[in-house]
Amino acid sequence: MTDLLQEQIEDYVAGVMSETDKVSFEEKIKSDAQLLQQVNETQRLREILLRSRVRRQVDAARAEINQPRKGKGLIFMLGGFAAAASVLLFMLSSPMMLTSQEFNYRGETTINQASEARANDFEKAKAIINKGENPQDAIMILEKLAYNPEISSNYQRNSKWMLVIAYLQADKADKAEETFNKINCEGIECPYSTWEKTKIKWQIFWGKN
Amino acid sequence: MNFSLSKQWTDEAIVEGILTGGRREHEALVALYKKFHVSLERFITHRSSDRDYAKQPEDIIWEAIEAFVVNVKKQSYSLKDAALETYLKSICKNLWFRYISSEASRDERQTKYMADWDELDDDVSETLIEKENWAYYIDIVSKAGKNCRQILDMRLIDGFSMQEISQKLVADGVFESDQTVRNTKSKCLKKIMEMINVNF
Known part of the structure; x- marks a missing residue:
């Protein structure tokens, strides 16, 4: 087969032959069985090439559809972090409540008039703080108790703890920090949880900034 | 026109994208899948039994898309013939029936599925799927090599002349000269023809 004939077959099969050439070429095919066979084989090859190309395109589309959505995954992950951080910040910023852990504020073996008065003051300050109103009144009471050498260290420490909360309620973060640093409470003997201490530190930080 | 979302792709835009080829064709195929896969999957699942099939509706959908694209490119499909979704469903129906025919027993087919299949319109017949x-x-x-395939694709599918193909491939640095392109094409064509004709 000549190169020219091969070129004509390919042009015909590819559909790029001019109409005039096409008519005369089809006449030629009719009278040449061998040429007809070559055209049919080339048409078959074209069909295979076409299907092969389509298969590659479809496979590529399917691969894209099936691939993990990295961008979306990242958004979900960042969204998750943001949501967790929001919850944490909300919890850290919520009003500080007094620890539920009970302690024997009396701490004194003998109950006298003075100790009874202190106990009453302590309870009064506690009620004010829990109510969240007039923290200044609680501060006045607790400043006397927190540094009173006549009462136990445990009693003093709890008074200081409550004083820190009262300062925070009164927007006195510096005083709250100063008092909090004096509590000096670590280890299993400390009645305050890590969460409560973290929350206090966070609120002091935001109160100062 | 913005083609970024599958819902914005009309049937006409999808067919046009497939005929355009390249990146646009890829986008059209992704859009086609996204637009119809839910209804096609429901269509197939609704016509399945509880048994475990090795082939999933997802596989059938992609096979249907492939058959559809071939028909578009061969210009044996036109939107005037049938709405795209209807056409795809017809292909899915044929593919799925052919598949379960090979899987299920004759009795099962006769009693459980045939009645259902018979109710479907047969406008697009079995001839859609080449046997x-x-x-x-x-x-x-695929095994013929990338350069060989590229030359034959450009010549027989895209309809470029050998001169145009040579100019492009030499300019792209794939081949050194016009003659090496022609020689490669001749060898490649001869080899592939032999392999195909032996088995056809």
């Missing part, structure tokens, strides 16, 4: 096993021949072409 030849194209996979084997596609495999032959």
